[in-house]
Amino acid sequence: DTGVSQNPRHKITKRGQNVTFRCDPISEHNRLYWYRQTLGQGPEFLTYFQNEAQLEKSRLLSDRFSAERPKGSFSTLEIQRTEQGDSAMYLCASSQTVGGGTQETQYFGPGTRLLVL
Amino acid sequence: AQSVTQPDIHITVSEGASLELRCNYSYGATPYLFWYVQSPGQGLQLLLKYFSGDTLVQGIKGFEAEFKRSQSSFNLRKPSVHWSDAAEYFCAVGAAFGNEKLTFGTGTRLTIIP
Numbered sequence: 015d016t017g018v019s020q021n022p023r024h025k026i027t028k029r030g031q032n033v034t035f036r037c038d039p040i041s042e043h044n045r046l047y048w049y050r051q052t053l054g055q056g057p058e059f060l061t062y063f064q065n066e067a068q069l070e071k072s073r074l075l076s077d078r079f080s081a082e083r084p085k086g087s088f089s090t091l092e093i094q095r096t097e098q099g100d101s102a103m104y105l106c107a108s109s110q111t112v113g114g115g116t117q118e119t120q121y122f123g124p125g126t127r128l129l130v131l
Numbered sequence: 132a133q134s135v136t137q138p139d140i141h142i143t144v145s146e147g148a149s150l151e152l153r154c155n156y157s158y159g160a161t162p163y164l165f166w167y168v169q170s171p172g173q174g175l176q177l178l179l180k181y182f183s184g185d186t187l188v189q190g191i192k193g194f195e196a197e198f199k200r201s202q203s204s205f206n207l208r209k210p211s212v213h214w215s216d217a218a219e220y221f222c223a224v225g226a227a228f229g230n231e232k233l234t235f236g237t238g239t240r241l242t243i244i245p
Contacts, residue, residue, distance in 0.1 A: 018174075047232065056135075056221050056235030057175070070232065105174060109231070118231060122167070122175040 016040070018123035020106050026129045027096055034092045035126045039108030046089050047120060048081055050074065051103040063089060064111070096130045103127050133158040133224050137236035145244050146214055152207040152239050154222030163225040164205040165233065166196055170218045178220075181205065192216070217243045 019038045027033050039046050045064050049057035060079070061071045065086040075081075078096075083089040093100055104127075107120040134157045144150055156162055163182050167175040179190025186198040196207045205222060219240050223233040 020174075045231070049233075054237070056223075056237050057233075059232040059234070062232060107175075119165075119177060119180060120231075120233060121177065124174040127172070 018106055018108050018121055020104075020123040020126050022126060023124060024127050024129075026131065028131050029096055029098060031096055032092065032094045033096060033128065034090055035104055035106075035128075036088060036090050037106030037108075037123060038088045039106070040110075040121060041087075043108035043110045043121075044086070045109045045111060045118065045120075046083055047107040047109070048089070048091050049105040049107065051105055051125070052101075057105055060091075093128075096128075098130050101128055101130045133162070133226065133234045135222050135224050135234055135236035137220075137222055137239050139239045140237070141240045141242065143242040143244060144212055147211050150207075150209045150212045150216070150241070152220050152222075152241070154205045154207065154236060155203050156205060156222070156224045157203065158224055158226075160226075164196075164198060165223040165225065166190065166194070166205075166207050167221045167223060167235075168218045169221065169238075175221065178207070212241075212243055214243045214245070217241055 021036045047062040048060040051057040060075050063083040078094045081091045103125045105125045107122045109118040109120045136155045165180045166178040169175050178194050181188050181198045219238045221235050221238045223235045225233045
């Protein structure tokens with residue numbers, strides 16, 4: 015059983031550059047989430063997908079951020095024109111909906127740590 | 132809007148001592164509650180969860196948590212901590228229906244002394 019994987023694990027970039035992160039969820043999971051965690055804080059929700067549909071985006075997700083899940087499997091999170099304030103750990107999680115309700119559990123990947131210089 | 136408060140930023144306990152980490156939540160309906168643990172530079176590992184039923188839930192690594200609706204609390208406990216329990220612990224709340232995004236507390240850092 016492979017868990018959620020994320021690549022790269024670390025990324026250092028210069029301000030103004032674009033970066034892209036990838037998340038591979040647990041294979042049978044239909045939901046995929048992105049969270050951002052800054053130092054000393056808990057993770058904050060950014061966006062989530064059910065299959066390939068992006069169902070919600072947080073106000074934290076400015077227009078410089080875009081996420082895709084084109085075939086309902088892996089997802090990418092792109093940040094354009096990075097700023098120093100984007101430095102954080104970006105966490106991906108996946109889950110499988112249960113019946114008509116939820117009671118789902120989100121399983122997290124190891125995260126991608128971004129440092130913007 | 133849902134929210135989670137973890138009042139203790141940092142707790143230090145001796146190895147072998149008991150542990151209780153506090154979590155208070157705010158949510159208008161029946162919440163789904165979770166405890167996750169994060170080791171330095173790592174992702175989050177699920178310790179336990181409460182959806183419904185028995186208010187005392189057992190998790191991995193000998194942890195348990197008790198849901199108290201009247202106090203809006205979901206405190207995490209362990210009778211005897213091990214050095215390997217040193218980590219950051221996060222409490223989270225999710226909606227029972229609809230959007231299932233999790234709202235996390237700010238975390239409690241646990242230090243274990245010999």
